[in-house]
Amino acid sequence: MTTQPAALPPIECMGVTIAFGSHTVIRDLSLAVQPGEFVALGGDSGTGKSTLLQAIMGFTPLQAGEVRIMGQPLNPATVWQLRRHIAYVPQEAQVGNGMKTEAFLQRPFSYKANAGQRYDAKVARELFDCFRLPQRLFTSPLHSLSGGEKQRIAIIGAILLNRPLYLLDEITSALDEDSTRAVTDWFAGQTDATILAVAHDAVFREAARRIVPLRVNGDQP
Amino acid sequence: MSSALDIGYGALAAGYLLILIPLAIMLYLRVSFLSDTLIALVRMTLQLLFVGFYLQFVFNLNLWWLNFIWLLVMVLVANLNILNNSRLRRRTFLAPMFVAMSAGMGIPLLYMIGVILRLPNLFEAQYFIPLAGMIMGNCLRSNIVGMRSFYGTLKEQRPAFLLTLSQGASLWEALLPHVRRSFEDAIAPAVSGMATIGLVALPGMMTGIIMGGTNPMTAIKYQIAIMIAIFTGQTLSVFLGIVLTLRRSFTPFGVLRSDIFRKES
Numbered sequence: 001m002t003t004q005p006a007a008l009p010p011i012e013c014m015g016v017t018i019a020f021g022s023h024t025v026i027r028d029l030s031l032a033v034q035p036g037e038f039v040a041l042g043g044d045s046g047t048g049k050s051t052l053l054q055a056i057m058g059f060t061p062l063q064a065g066e067v068r069i070m071g072q073p074l075n076p077a078t079v080w081q082l083r084r085h086i087a088y089v090p091q092e093a094q095v096g097n098g099m100k101t102e103a104f105l106q107r108p109f110s111y112k113a114n115a116g117q118r119y120d121a122k123v124a125r126e127l128f129d130c131f132r133l134p135q136r137l138f139t140s141p142l143h144s145l146s147g148g149e150k151q152r153i154a155i156i157g158a159i160l161l162n163r164p165l166y167l168l169d170e171i172t173s174a175l176d177e178d179s180t181r182a183v184t185d186w187f188a189g190q191t192d193a194t195i196l197a198v199a200h201d202a203v204f205r206e207a208a209r210r211i212v213p214l215r216v217n218g219d220q221p
Numbered sequence: 222m223s224s225a226l227d228i229g230y231g232a233l234a235a236g237y238l239l240i241l242i243p244l245a246i247m248l249y250l251r252v253s254f255l256s257d258t259l260i261a262l263v264r265m266t267l268q269l270l271f272v273g274f275y276l277q278f279v280f281n282l283n284l285w286w287l288n289f290i291w292l293l294v295m296v297l298v299a300n301l302n303i304l305n306n307s308r309l310r311r312r313t314f315l316a317p318m319f320v321a322m323s324a325g326m327g328i329p330l331l332y333m334i335g336v337i338l339r340l341p342n343l344f345e346a347q348y349f350i351p352l353a354g355m356i357m358g359n360c361l362r363s364n365i366v367g368m369r370s371f372y373g374t375l376k377e378q379r380p381a382f383l384l385t386l387s388q389g390a391s392l393w394e395a396l397l398p399h400v401r402r403s404f405e406d407a408i409a410p411a412v413s414g415m416a417t418i419g420l421v422a423l424p425g426m427m428t429g430i431i432m433g434g435t436n437p438m439t440a441i442k443y444q445i446a447i448m449i450a451i452f453t454g455q456t457l458s459v460f461l462g463i464v465l466t467l468r469r470s471f472t473p474f475g476v477l478r479s480d481i482f483r484k485e486s
Binding site: 054090107111114161 | 386388391
């Protein structure tokens, strides 16, 4: 897909400052992710990479600045609509307990916001193969899965939603080399999707077109 | 109809000797809450004596507004107890909880007095106060479990909750499984209590009425009516307690506020 030069950046942070109490995590950060771009956030631990993704989802309040999704400012009135553009994979894949894998994958399709879409078991099964997950895990309870398995289930859950933007937080942290490669290749092949990822893993990070470093205490370059 | 045998104050004092058995066991095991137990024992005695004197007074006067104030004080004390136990901020939660508990207790109470007992005076002290106390005591226990479970698990499972929001859930869609689970936690003991009553335990109200000299069949009818009233009160107050506190507990972005919890001291 060719990108229109005039298109608005799907994700845009303007002068974003985030603080917890007196501790400023991100200070005056501006960042625009262009349509179809794959951007990785770099920098040491504690530089607020995950926090930034959470702020873009509207989970963490901004001290100052503005986040725009698809050109619209993120605020209480727009957040519920704007979240529908984003497939978010959180760190450590805390997918919840008390249900089986397939029920977890199906659940989002029961929400009104996704009423136009249907759960596609065939695609889900293909993604299981693609990410080297045994098909029998479909019927396993989530709490019996390993960290790496849960992480891939969370990724598949996000992909199934078929959304144009991906926010990926350390999605290969619990994966072995093979699975990391498989996941990386899949995302590298999504030229239509706009991806903003936190990645420590070198393999995954190399797939990004651009790396944006964040600094400790929010002091931006 | 004979009335219950009175207990002399000397005999009651002898009753306290029985407490030496649990105290001895607790001492032997070096249980951590021995001093709490002693304080609880003193509180129980003072509170009940106070209520005894107060009730004598109130029953003699039998003024509807005085009974009504008694009810409000009871709701208030119950609410403070619930919020203390679930470590939630009073300033945020007292008003919605007050509404939840008042409705949860008031509706089955007035129904029982007006429709089942058909008393002309809804605030008749002899019925109003003990029935309110029974319904309230049970609502209190259920709500401690309900509120603790609801806000506790939401705090604990924050990432999984946020994940459902990211998947497109509305606030209510994301909360519904949590509401359901906390409601189940709070109400399940009441359901199993109902299922075994009479077999395993003789309920306090019934024993009280029987010892008071009433025919056991009448006592049973009272017991059935109060069980239904209590169960209605529990479900209503737990449901309203959760639903009415929601509005104050989440940011407009759908995130649980951290300032609703009391700071651990």
